[in-house]
Amino acid sequence: MTQIDAPRASIRPTVDDTAYRTAQHAGAQAPEGPSKLGRKRDHTRDPEILEAALDVLADTGYDGMTIDMVAARAKAGKATLYRRWPSKAHLVLDAVACMKQNQFDVDGLPDTGTLRGDLVAMIKPHTLEDAERKLQIMAGVVSMISRDPGLAEVVNAAIIEPRAAVNRILMQRAQERGEISADADIDTLAMISPSMAAYRTLILKKPVDREFVLSIIDGVLLPALGLAVPAPQPA
Amino acid sequence: MTQIDAPRASIRPTVDDTAYRTAQHAGAQAPEGPSKLGRKRDHTRDPEILEAALDVLADTGYDGMTIDMVAARAKAGKATLYRRWPSKAHLVLDAVACMKQNQFDVDGLPDTGTLRGDLVAMIKPHTLEDAERKLQIMAGVVSMISRDPGLAEVVNAAIIEPRAAVNRILMQRAQERGEISADADIDTLAMISPSMAAYRTLILKKPVDREFVLSIIDGVLLPALGLAVPAPQPA
DNA sequence: CTGATTCGAGACTGGCAAGTACCGTATATG
DNA sequence: CATATACGGTACTTGCCAGTCTCGAATCAG
Numbered sequence: 251m252t253q254i255d256a257p258r259a260s261i262r263p264t265v266d267d268t269a270y271r272t273a274q275h276a277g278a279q280a281p282e283g284p285s286k287l288g289r290k291r292d293h294t295r296d297p298e299i300l301e302a303a304l305d306v307l308a309d310t311g312y313d314g315m316t317i318d319m320v321a322a323r324a325k326a327g328k329a330t331l332y333r334r335w336p337s338k339a340h341l342v343l344d345a346v347a348c349m350k351q352n353q354f355d356v357d358g359l360p361d362t363g364t365l366r367g368d369l370v371a372m373i374k375p376h377t378l379e380d381a382e383r384k385l386q387i388m389a390g391v392v393s394m395i396s397r398d399p400g401l402a403e404v405v406n407a408a409i410i411e412p413r414a415a416v417n418r419i420l421m422q423r424a425q426e427r428g429e430i431s432a433d434a435d436i437d438t439l440a441m442i443s444p445s446m447a448a449y450r451t452l453i454l455k456k457p458v459d460r461e462f463v464l465s466i467i468d469g470v471l472l473p474a475l476g477l478a479v480p481a482p483q484p485a
Numbered sequence: 486m487t488q489i490d491a492p493r494a495s496i497r498p499t500v501d502d503t504a505y506r507t508a509q510h511a512g513a514q515a516p517e518g519p520s521k522l523g524r525k526r527d528h529t530r531d532p533e534i535l536e537a538a539l540d541v542l543a544d545t546g547y548d549g550m551t552i553d554m555v556a557a558r559a560k561a562g563k564a565t566l567y568r569r570w571p572s573k574a575h576l577v578l579d580a581v582a583c584m585k586q587n588q589f590d591v592d593g594l595p596d597t598g599t600l601r602g603d604l605v606a607m608i609k610p611h612t613l614e615d616a617e618r619k620l621q622i623m624a625g626v627v628s629m630i631s632r633d634p635g636l637a638e639v640v641n642a643a644i645i646e647p648r649a650a651v652n653r654i655l656m657q658r659a660q661e662r663g664e665i666s667a668d669a670d671i672d673t674l675a676m677i678s679p680s681m682a683a684y685r686t687l688i689l690k691k692p693v694d695r696e697f698v699l700s701i702i703d704g705v706l707l708p709a710l711g712l713a714v715p716a717p718q719p720a
Numbered sequence: 721c722t723g724a725t726t727c728g729a730g731a732c733t734g735g736c737a738a739g740t741a742c743c744g745t746a747t748a749t750g
Numbered sequence: 751c752a753t754a755t756a757c758g759g760t761a762c763t764t765g766c767c768a769g770t771c772t773c774g775a776a777t778c779a780g
Contacts (some may be wrong), residue, residue, distance in 0.1 A: 265740065288755030289747050295757095311628045313548035316737060327758040332739070392627045392687055393546040402690040410688065435704030442677060442705065445684040449676075452627055453645065453683070455637045469670035470677065474709035500770065523725030524777045530727095551767060562728040564770080573768065 265332040291333070299324045299331065303345040304387055311390035312342060339394070343401060346391060349384065349408040354416055365424040365477065369467050372416065373460050381458060384409045385451035392452070413444040421475075430475045442470060500567045526568070534559045534566060538580040539622055546625035547577060574629070578636065581626060584619065584643040589651055600659040600712065604702050607651065608695050616693060619644045620686040627687070648679040656710075665710045677705060 302324035360371035417440035537559035595606035652675035
């Protein structure tokens, strides 16, 4: 994990709360963990807060984002956020890292019998929208990456790598059934589509739509693998 | 050009300077242009200031950059900067736009007789370093792009498009001498290398070195164009 | 040489946001 | 049902930085 210089010893809340105002009872010098009494922290809200953070991140970017925005969107108090994450940076890092969850499962991947069929079958409105949002989040976090190099891996693992992994699997299957050469540089090829989509969203601000993905499949991937590109269908 | 909401009518300095303190002489209500007397503005320093801005941008990003940093690096006063650009955003925009200058000239491009030879000849230490810095600058500006969509075009035109243009020219020549098919989707293919380099620098924080560029040339471009990839040379 | 202006340097101001403290209320534990 | 704690709000503190202003020195026009 990437280490951010925590302003204080994390884990324990930095926020003043009743525990710290009142609980001077024991002479214990080290203010150890919370006693077992009283109300417990409601961790079911964590995902909602993280999700709110991602939303804000996606449409204002890291530097434009404020903790108040996140709190408001999550209908939570600002102090609640600081009880769980010691700083804005930690919160964002956690939010991005959690995106690694709910990814494609291998069994749900298309299996049409041809590589092109599989690749085209991956172009679904839901998939495109999901990718759009993730790239938007990535854009919001780019500036932060230079400050914390470890974050680079987290972002890549959460956003781009899953896509590339799908492509690799589809190409490997194609190799196994002899559709494409065993010499093909699959690792590089699998990164093309995610990379170009990222560039298109981050810098060009143009949509990553069906047409664009098709132009990569038919203009780059299939030719590079020595596969025939079907003639465009007449309308 | 992208329009930023100028805090005031630009061109004329927003900074209070002697001209404005003293020159209430004429009854002219419109505070028109500077009179022809006195010291003239030293425009030879503009490029130095812009260059300083790009340096700071490259290693702190837009939001991390302060006007004081730029002024210090350029050994200029902060007021001097505000005399020339009405805001930080204008300064940065101008700096990025000025990168469009000093680009490759068409006649200096390699012409080895084969596409691969030309592409490989483009991999020079100087070229790689230059690209590295530009991508660093791009990373610093990404967050700003979402706020000013017009900036997207400026960044693309200044940083990525020149590279793509070179690739297009080299591929067009290859087409003309019959080395590659006339059907090849040159526009898309020319964007691959710049896009992947951008992704590699911005997100992966890995170097765009000779090895990486070669893997794109030999793993993607040449196969996609139906050209043979030379076997790796034994050491 | 004189006056208008720019320059670099740095003090000053105003606003914004991270992080903290406090409050009244809600809730789990015993 | 009593206590200790977390909760949503909100007011507060602090530090940073864009943008302005001031000043003494330099520079150019006439």
